[in-house]
Amino acid sequence: MTTVPASWYVVLGILLFTIGALGVLVRRNLIIVFMAIELMLNAVNLVFVAFARQQQAMDGQVMVFFVMTVAAAEAAVGLAIILAVFRNRETVNADEVNLLRW
Amino acid sequence: MFFLLSVPLVLFSLGVVLARSPVRSALSLVVALFLLAVMFFLLDARMIAALQVIVYAGAIMVLFLFVIMLLNLQHEPVETARPGQRTIAGAFAVVFALVLGAVALRGLPTMPGPGVEVAVTPSFGSVESLAERLFTRHALAFEVTSVLLLGAIVGAVVLARKIPR
Numbered sequence: 001m002t003t004v005p006a007s008w009y010v011v012l013g014i015l016l017f018t019i020g021a022l023g024v025l026v027r028r029n030l031i032i033v034f035m036a037i038e039l040m041l042n043a044v045n046l047v048f049v050a051f052a053r054q055q056q057a058m059d060g061q062v063m064v065f066f067v068m069t070v071a072a073a074e075a076a077v078g079l080a081i082i083l084a085v086f087r088n089r090e091t092v093n094a095d096e097v098n099l100l101r102w
Numbered sequence: 103m104f105f106l107l108s109v110p111l112v113l114f115s116l117g118v119v120l121a122r123s124p125v126r127s128a129l130s131l132v133v134a135l136f137l138l139a140v141m142f143f144l145l146d147a148r149m150i151a152a153l154q155v156i157v158y159a160g161a162i163m164v165l166f167l168f169v170i171m172l173l174n175l176q177h178e179p180v181e182t183a184r185p186g187q188r189t190i191a192g193a194f195a196v197v198f199a200l201v202l203g204a205v206a207l208r209g210l211p212t213m214p215g216p217g218v219e220v221a222v223t224p225s226f227g228s229v230e231s232l233a234e235r236l237f238t239r240h241a242l243a244f245e246v247t248s249v250l251l252l253g254a255i256v257g258a259v260v261l262a263r264k265i266p267r
Contacts, residue, residue, distance in 0.1 A: 004104045006210070007206070007210050008104060008108075009145075010206045010210065011203070011206075012108050012111070012112075014199055014202045014203055014206065015112055015115075015199070016111070016112070016115055017202065018195050018198055018199040018202070019112070019115045019116060019118075019119055019195075020115070020119075021194075021195060021198055022119055022191060022192070022195040023118065023119035025187075025191035025194065025195070026119065026187070026188060026191045027119065029124060029175075031124050031127075031128075031166065031169065031170060031173075031175070032118070032119070032121075032124055032127050034166070035118055035127055035128060035131050035166065036118065036119060038131065038158075038162065039115055039118055039119075039131065039134070042134075042135065042138055042158070045138070045142075045150075045154075046138060046141065046142075049141075049142050049145050049147045049150060050145060052145075052147065053145045053146055053147070053226075056223075056226065058226070058227075058231050058232060058234075058235040059235060059239070059240075061147050061149070061150050061227065061232055061235075062232065062235050062236050062239075062240050064147070064150050065150070065153065065232070065236065066240075066243060066247060068153060068154070068157050068158070069247050069250070069251065070247075070250070071158075071162065072157055072161065072162060072251075072254075073250055073251055073253075073254035074254075075162045075165055075166070076165065076254050076255070076257075076258040077254050077257045077258050077261065079165055079166070079169045079258075079262075080257070080258040080259075080261035080262040081261055082169060082173075083169065083172070083173075083261070083262045084261050084262065086173050087264070092173060092175065
């Protein structure tokens with residue numbers, strides 16, 4: 001593990017982020033879209049930790065701490081919104097929530 | 103060791119996106135988050151690895167599973183994608199990955215500092231060193247975070263409340 005260059009972690013982070021972005025684009029289920037967003041946040045966290053290790057600086061890990069906090073807040077509010085949408089429209093399909101559609 | 107972790111990580115991440123049922127999606131996300139925690143640990147981020155398991159795999163995923171069960175999404179009809187959407191999304195993903203890779207390729211060689219393989223001091227990634235940074239240089243951001251969490255709590259309660267009609 002310790003013999004791997006930092007660029008490999010960057011490549012892995014790019015892969016995970018792209019998979020998450022693909023999930024946001026392809027899936028229509030709001031909850032799965034949400035999980036794909038969590039995946040993208042975690043890809044960024046991985047790159048932060050790898051660079052913190054490379055630069056011998058703790059600031060990268062502090063940033064991961066903040067990203068986790070924002071992710072927790074976002075998940076709580078987002079899932080509350082999904083619950084509210086489900087109560088009003090009986091669906092979690094992103095295509096059927098089209099009130100603001102042009 | 104890197105591939106032993108990263109190959110399952112990519113597979114389970116694909117499982118999150120491709121799984122039919124939301125429960126399967128959530129469970130493969132849990133596995134992916136655990137694998138990431140192991141990776142953090144091997145990168146000398148011990149505190150972050152512990153937080154990953156507690157906050158992500160513990161709190162956030164329980165919230166997700168709770169909402170899935172609350173909405174009872176097991177018997178959801180198969181999603182219908184618009185024609186051509188999958189091809190466009192796939193093409194976008196490939197272009198996106200290539201752009202990110204090109205940017206990383208340009209930036210990485212100019213980056214100062216030793217590689218990941220260099221040994222670190224024993225205190226690197228410990229609770230003390232993280233807290234020391236968090237409460238000195240990033241103290242203001244830490245305080246703002248507490249306001250953010252308070253706002254999120256109130257917002258979640260207000261949004262999820264049943265509105266009397």
